[in-house]
Amino acid sequence: MNLQSGIEKIKKAFQVSADVPMKQYTRFKVGGPADLLAVPKNRQELLAILAAAKNASVPVTVVGGGSNLLVSDKGIRGLVVVTSHLVSEIRSKKKGPDDTILVYADAGERLSAVCRYTVTCGLTGLEFCAGIPGTIGGAVMMNAGTASQGICKKVHCLDILNLDTLAVKTVTKQDLVFTYRCLELNNHLILGTVLALTPGDPETVKKTFTANMKHKQNTQPMHLPSAGCFFKNPGPKSSAGKLIQDAGLKGAFCGDARVSDLHANYIVNCGSATCQEIIALKKRIQKTVFDRYGIMLETEVKVTGNRGEKK
Numbered sequence: 001m002n003l004q005s006g007i008e009k010i011k012k013a014f015q016v017s018a019d020v021p022m023k024q025y026t027r028f029k030v031g032g033p034a035d036l037l038a039v040p041k042n043r044q045e046l047l048a049i050l051a052a053a054k055n056a057s058v059p060v061t062v063v064g065g066g067s068n069l070l071v072s073d074k075g076i077r078g079l080v081v082v083t084s085h086l087v088s089e090i091r092s093k094k095k096g097p098d099d100t101i102l103v104y105a106d107a108g109e110r111l112s113a114v115c116r117y118t119v120t121c122g123l124t125g126l127e128f129c130a131g132i133p134g135t136i137g138g139a140v141m142m143n144a145g146t147a148s149q150g151i152c153k154k155v156h157c158l159d160i161l162n163l164d165t166l167a168v169k170t171v172t173k174q175d176l177v178f179t180y181r182c183l184e185l186n187n188h189l190i191l192g193t194v195l196a197l198t199p200g201d202p203e204t205v206k207k208t209f210t211a212n213m214k215h216k217q218n219t220q221p222m223h224l225p226s227a228g229c230f231f232k233n234p235g236p237k238s239s240a241g242k243l244i245q246d247a248g249l250k251g252a253f254c255g256d257a258r259v260s261d262l263h264a265n266y267i268v269n270c271g272s273a274t275c276q277e278i279i280a281l282k283k284r285i286q287k288t289v290f291d292r293y294g295i296m297l298e299t300e301v302k303v304t305g306n307r308g309e310k311k
């Protein structure tokens with residue numbers, strides 16, 4: 001079955017939207033149309049649409065909160081599945097290793113809601129996640145965090161779905177490979193996450209969380225469309241933002257894509273930036289920093305979508 005007939009088959013059988021601009025589903029507000037886009041409300045709907053995509057050989061792209069994505073202006077071929085509207089729950093389970101409390105959250109749950117829950121329960125461990133947008137599934141997939149820590153340290157186990165076989169299994173931390181801003185988990189969708197957090201002093205947890213949130217709001221352009229830090233830090237003691245700033249690139253722009261004046265590792269969309277403009281600015285930053293410091297900055301933001309012609 002070719003892609004187009006697979007798409008038609010899914011369109012007939014499911015309530016999915018066709019040719020949906022991905023700029024509606026990304027914090028960058030950039031991206032061309034997805035052939036098909038599904039926003040399942042529960043696991044049953046999710047599994048049914050994924051089974052149909054598999055049977056029709058239609059490729060699947062998973063999107064959480066879209067806060068780390070830069071989608072091509074030509075859009076995404078196949079089916080985009082958005083997890084952020086799945087019915088979700090956060091609950092504390094039982095005691096984990098080393099007197100930790102295990103907190104379960106469905107993957108589509110907002111990271112901010114998980115943080116709020118843990119702060120309310122006086123559990124320490126997620127204070128560094130203050131202000132990071134997106135879902136908990138996306139955060140685990142990106143090993144989200146700060147320059148010094150990632151959420152991987154708090155992951156106890158995950159429920160994952162194999163997108164080839166549609167089999168679901170639970171994997172413990174020992175079987176997961178996390179690196180800087182990455183979980184190596186090919187062709188799987190995270191359904192649920194279990195974090196191991198430590199009981200702490202509720203007042204201290206709240207104070208630290210609030211201070212981290214304020215610091216982030218004061219030092220990063222949270223109110224403008226972006227995908228967060230664009231480049232990975234080249235090393236534990238080397239900051240991509242500082243290199244870009246020292247190279248004199250704050251305020252550099254291409255069309256409506258601009259290097260933030262507040263934080264040089266943010267490319268912000270000042271109006272109607274295109275993916276092409278953002279990529280052109282990214283290349284200019286990489287070349288300038290490389291020419292000056294001999295360091296090639298690697299992209300942290302996930303660039304996705306098809307560059308080829310549509311259909």
Ligand SMILES: Cc1cc2nc3c(=O)[nH]c(=O)nc-3n(C[C@H](O)[C@H](O)[C@H](O)COP(=O)(O)OP(=O)(O)OC[C@H]3O[C@@H](n4cnc5c(N)ncnc54)[C@H](O)[C@@H]3O)c2cc1C
Nearest residue numbers: 064065066067068134135137138139142144145189190228
């Ligand atoms: C203003 C702003 C500030 C930010 N600050 C930070 C920060 O301080 N630290 C940091 O690390 N990041 C930061 N980010 C980036 C981003 O918020 C994180 O990477 C976030 O955790 C991504 O979650 P998401 O649900 O939006 O994922 P998405 O952007 O939707 O997806 C990211 C990747 O994860 C995959 N994915 C998403 N959900 C699932 C799932 N359930 N199963 C399998 N794969 C999945 C997607 O396919 C994609 O490859 C920031 C972004 C913005 C816009």
